[in-house]
Amino acid sequence: MNIHTTNRRRLMYGACLAALLGAMSMPAVAQGTWPTKPVRIVVPFAPGGTTDILARAVAPELTKAFGQPFIVDNRAGAGGNVGADLVAKSPGDGYTLLMGTVGTHGINKSLYSKMPFDPQKDFAPVTLVAGVPNVMVMNAEKAAKLGINTVADFVKYAKAHPGQFSMASSGNGTSIHLAGELFKSQTGIFMTHIPYRGSGPALLDLIGGNVDVMFDNLPSAMPQIKGGKLKAFAVTSAQRSTAMPELPTVEEAGKLKGFEASSWFGLLAPAGTPPDVVSRIQQEVAKALATPAIKEKMLAQGAIPSGNTPQEFAKLIDAEITKWALVVKASGAKVD
Numbered sequence: 001m002n003i004h005t006t007n008r009r010r011l012m013y014g015a016c017l018a019a020l021l022g023a024m025s026m027p028a029v030a031q032g033t034w035p036t037k038p039v040r041i042v043v044p045f046a047p048g049g050t051t052d053i054l055a056r057a058v059a060p061e062l063t064k065a066f067g068q069p070f071i072v073d074n075r076a077g078a079g080g081n082v083g084a085d086l087v088a089k090s091p092g093d094g095y096t097l098l099m100g101t102v103g104t105h106g107i108n109k110s111l112y113s114k115m116p117f118d119p120q121k122d123f124a125p126v127t128l129v130a131g132v133p134n135v136m137v138m139n140a141e142k143a144a145k146l147g148i149n150t151v152a153d154f155v156k157y158a159k160a161h162p163g164q165f166s167m168a169s170s171g172n173g174t175s176i177h178l179a180g181e182l183f184k185s186q187t188g189i190f191m192t193h194i195p196y197r198g199s200g201p202a203l204l205d206l207i208g209g210n211v212d213v214m215f216d217n218l219p220s221a222m223p224q225i226k227g228g229k230l231k232a233f234a235v236t237s238a239q240r241s242t243a244m245p246e247l248p249t250v251e252e253a254g255k256l257k258g259f260e261a262s263s264w265f266g267l268l269a270p271a272g273t274p275p276d277v278v279s280r281i282q283q284e285v286a287k288a289l290a291t292p293a294i295k296e297k298m299l300a301q302g303a304i305p306s307g308n309t310p311q312e313f314a315k316l317i318d319a320e321i322t323k324w325a326l327v328v329k330a331s332g333a334k335v336d
Contacts, residue, residue: 034094034277038069041097041267044083044104046076048200049170050217054129054265054303055099061288062281076197079173079335080104081116088117092272097126097281100268103174106320110328111173112335119321124275125313126267127282128306129289130298133237133262134179134215135225136250139206143231151233151253154213158189167191168211170199172335178324179215179236179261181331186256206230217263218243218302236261243302261327264320266306266313278310 039062043055055072062070075083084104090096098104105119117123138148148154158165167184169177172195184191194211196202199220205211207229214221215236222243224230234253235241238260251259267285269278286307288294298305308316328334 034274034280035066035068037095038071039066039095039097040071040073041099042083042087043072043074043099044076044080044101045074045170046196046198046200047074048203048220049198050132050219050263050303051080051099051101051265052198052200053219053301057294057298058099058129058267058285058288061294062284065284065287066280074198076171079108079111079171079177079195081108081112081173084119085116087268087270088122090270092124092270092274094269094273094277094281096270098123098268099129100266101174102262102264102320102324103171103177105266105268105317106264107175107178107324107328108173109321110325111178111333114336120314120317122271123268124271124273124278125310125317126269126278127285127310128264128266128308128313128316129285130303130305131262131264132217132219132303133235133241134175135218135221135235135241135244135247135302136179136183136213136215136233137206137221137225137230138213138233139209139211140229140231142209142212148231151248151250154233155187155189155254158187158191162190163192165189165191165212167193168202168206168214169193169195170202170216171195171197175261175263176202176215176217178327178331178333180213181333182259182261182327183215183250183254183256185331186259187254215261219298222302238262241302243300264316282307282310 041055043052045051059070059072080103087096087098109119167180206214225232234248234250236250289305289307295305
């Protein structure tokens with residue numbers, strides 16, 4: 001073996017070793033291999049609510065885009081904190097995502113005296129999926145029986161019969177809960193708050209007559225409104241919804257200046273998830289939300305699709321935490 005052959009072999013060995021060490025120092029997801037197995041989207045509420053509806057709308061699109069199943073996993077409890085905490089403590093490898101809400105990432109930080117996670121530090125925002133107005137609804141049969149047809153009728157009756165009404169929500173700290181608390185504080189009426197583990201079970205009890213009123217997300221309540229099971233009085237957004245333009249806002253109907261308590265839903269990953277994975281998911285969600293079929297379906301349900309960038313979503317979360325801290329303080333609501 002001559003010296004030239006030996007040198008060539010040494011160079012080849014060195015190049016191979018450098019390449020191997022370089023590959024070992026890079027996470028697999030950064031090499032374009034992600035995903036190589038199913039991805040879980042945790043929904044921190046029970047099936048049937050808007051969080052669940054939106055997750056199940058996005059999951060098949062991501063499955064098609066990436067060639068691996070995106071599976072919805074419902075983990076309800078503590079106003080969304082149970083499911084959100086599970087994701088916060090999961091590896092940042094791109095295989096666990098959260099369908100977060102205004103509750104988990106806007107309200108709960110101010111409402112709960114102890115939080116198991118930090119909504120800003122423990123997550124990597126991916127994209128806002130949709131903004132949604134809430135709608136004030138009552139059991140239709142009871143509303144007819146009591147002659148309640150408007151927000152003004154409801155307030156008048158509630159003041160004349162203090163403590164008679166119960167108010168359902170999808171859990172402590174959700175926008176559904178806080179919309180009701182804000183309504184109580186601005187009208188001076190009292191309603192007993194009954195939290196559930198999601199909008200789905202709360203709606204079932206509302207339809208069944210076990211509770212009286214709810215400030216539900218419009219997409220999950222709309223089928224029951226159209227089916228005559230629920231009587232809708234007003235939306236809680238600043239403007240009327242294009243999905244149900246005949247409904248006034250609570251501010252209009254109840255003469256409650258500045259009343260606004262809308263919801264939003266977005267995908268988040270655990271902190272430390274590689275930026276390229278976050279970016280790829282955001283881009284595919286944005287593409288899906290821009291398709292006519294999905295866009296029209298969401299708008300018809302009262303949801304306004306987004307698909308914004310991770311940076312824009314992060315700014316929204318920061319602003320919402322500040323906004324809802326004031327609402328929580330004004331309402332006097334607190335969860336220990």
